[in-house]
Amino acid sequence: MTHEIVVIPGDGIGQEVTPAAVDVLRALDLEFEFVEADAGDAVAEETGEPLPQETYDLAATADATLFGAVGETAADVILPLREAVGSFVNIRPAKAYPGVDALRPETDLVFLRENTEGVYAGHEDRLTQDVSTLTRVVTESASRDLAEFACDYVSDDYDGFTIAHKANVMRETDGLFRDTVAEVAEENGVETDEVLMDAFATHVCLDPAQFEVVVCPNLAGDVLSDLAAGLVGGLGLLPSANVGPERALFEPVHGSAPDIAGEGVANPAATIISAAMLLEYLGYDDEAAAVESAVEATLEEGPRTPDLGGDASTEDVTQAIIDRL
Amino acid sequence: MTHEIVVIPGDGIGQEVTPAAVDVLRALDLEFEFVEADAGDAVAEETGEPLPQETYDLAATADATLFGAVGETAADVILPLREAVGSFVNIRPAKAYPGVDALRPETDLVFLRENTEGVYAGHEDRLTQDVSTLTRVVTESASRDLAEFACDYVSDDYDGFTIAHKANVMRETDGLFRDTVAEVAEENGVETDEVLMDAFATHVCLDPAQFEVVVCPNLAGDVLSDLAAGLVGGLGLLPSANVGPERALFEPVHGSAPDIAGEGVANPAATIISAAMLLEYLGYDDEAAAVESAVEATLEEGPRTPDLGGDASTEDVTQAIIDRL
Ligand SMILES: CC(C)[C@H](C(=O)O)[C@@H](O)C(=O)O
């Protein structure tokens, strides 16, 4: 069965790392049909629209989408695309790789971030000259969907998960989130503990190994996973998956890095690991594992791009990864 | 002129570190009148009310309040107390001290956290069985008050400040916050730059020295300052001040630490540094500096409490600080 994969390189280094990841996928010789689509600052400049309807429609119907990075218009592109694929969970692994300088080399976390609501639901108003409001939305149904996914996610490899929230202040909304997630976990016989998101920020620095899988509301997941990125040495290696019931979108956590764009030295690792998550999502578990090992071996043994202290190009690193498949 | 200082020890180690800080203040022989008041889990258990009206009224009329820590009822106590003193800004320095093990010893940050609104404004509703909402409030006036304070705060010792926000998602509310703060800074000839709060979380881990004073909305300040605590070695050394136009409340950032409460080994440093902030607030700049140096010298040379690898008691450390005044 042929899978249609939409590829959205975007801006800046997105134009370099996304083709690199596609090269890796092509090297596996699977029945993939790649369809390239536009989004981002460059398209916005031309057409006034950072996310063309055609791109939205492609992502909304393809089996999987591989997304690179976009610049200033990031929020205008990625938030609708997450919606296009019907994603209710953003999976963000943050682990330190051997051979890569990390503030906390023992970090090995996975964030399961609610991907549809919270402050991202986006009802804002300017009530008066002085007063603006935003309606933060938390539903039992979205919390339940996330929790069911989390229970399934941890079933093989983990003992349970941690719920991070701020229910001591957001009693009704984060209270509903926490209680629903804990209840679903209990129904499924999955162990949970809970932590306030501010306390998590301190404790993950002091001892990241005490956490494994962290389930959290949308903005908490955004900030806490970026914090974890700081502990493993930056955003350059972090992949992510936006998963929905029928399709999914995969993206590196890093941005379009305009400062190094066009030089051919961007680190393709995060996007290639995102492609490995895509393979796993489509059921190609062996291929996913092979890509991940090839990336890990390359991070450890080189060649390396300049961000990791090497002087190899994006192409060299990509080829080295392909050679190790 | 005699200053009335309300002292609220609270629960757990609050009962140990707060008297320690009062001992230090007494040793300075200033015209202070101390009035002790109750709050926290223990009072709640007795009376059903974690924050007695009398305590609220005392804090609302005293020149300054020194607060220890409370347990489970923390939010029910500290949020109304911040309101009682009319606090619009929470000052949270996070600096690594010589002699203390820190993940990033070069960390030297001050967070100026908006202290009245954001998600803390607290309008929550359960609209249906499925849907709960919280109205996040951002006003131009509160943003302006914070910004004016920030401009004044940086005027002597800093080049400017960084505005941390999430205005790419919360466009109207954090947009209003960012624009207002930037505008006030410009009116006052103060330089600013800005950073998304998620990007801040990564970058402060990678290179904390690139930031100095960080101005942010309420929840962002809560989480990002706790993150900085992780970089300097924990909450045990972090003081804070809740400042209003006419009075202020000073508190260590740490909690009531029930695990070590009653053993007499709690580290009093954060509360004593909070007392130094109180001295500075009341105009006793020399005394404030003396207390801070005495704490720093004691952290570096000992004696030290067990959390810092020593075996001294709270009393030993407090006496050593007093001896160094
Ligand atoms: C670009 C922005 C809207 C986005 C988010 O906040 O989710 C980004 O920070 C991320 O985490 O993917």
Ligand SMILES: CC(C)[C@H](C(=O)O)[C@@H](O)C(=O)O
């Ligand atoms: C106890 C809680 C309400 C409080 C807050 O969120 O402000 C605490 O975390 C703090 O930062 O002082």
